[in-house]
Amino acid sequence: MYCRNCGKEMDDLAAVCISCGVSKDDGNTFCRNCGNTINPNAEFCTNCGSTTNRKVVYEGEQKSKIAAGVLGILVGTLGIHNFYLGYTSKAIAQLLLGTVGVILCGIGPVASAIWGLVEGIMILTGSIDTDGNGVPLKD
Numbered sequence: 001m002y003c004r005n006c007g008k009e010m011d012d013l014a015a016v017c018i019s020c021g022v023s024k025d026d027g028n029t030f031c032r033n034c035g036n037t038i039n040p041n042a043e044f045c046t047n048c049g050s051t052t053n054r055k056v057v058y059e060g061e062q063k064s065k066i067a068a069g070v071l072g073i074l075v076g077t078l079g080i081h082n083f084y085l086g087y088t089s090k091a092i093a094q095l096l097l098g099t100v101g102v103i104l105c106g107i108g109p110v111a112s113a114i115w116g117l118v119e120g121i122m123i124l125t126g127s128i129d130t131d132g133n134g135v136p137l138k139d
Ligand SMILES: [Zn+2]
Pocket: 003, 004, 005, 006, 007, 008, 017, 018, 019, 020, 021, 022
């Protein structure tokens, strides 16, 4: 296996390239199979024909960026967008703030609504672009 960032040969089991420090599969300049320079958008390596350079396909479903963002803006008070994305502990914090927080003279729900609104916008603008499992959101 070759480092996709610097093209140096690296151990098949190594998680990080010892030459440049980039984690394996990061970078898109070199062929992972033969170390040849490749076009980042190429479907296969023109030198060896390997198709292993394509972007990693994520296991499991990618969550919708639009859905998560809209949920954050509309019902962020209850942390619904974070439940959807799998940020469970943050979602529970918002849910508590948005429900039990009523006891605090209504400040809790207002605070969590603003929190959800800000996160909804961050999701839509791409500032938050992965779910709780690190899987990129789809457009
Ligand atoms: Zn490297």
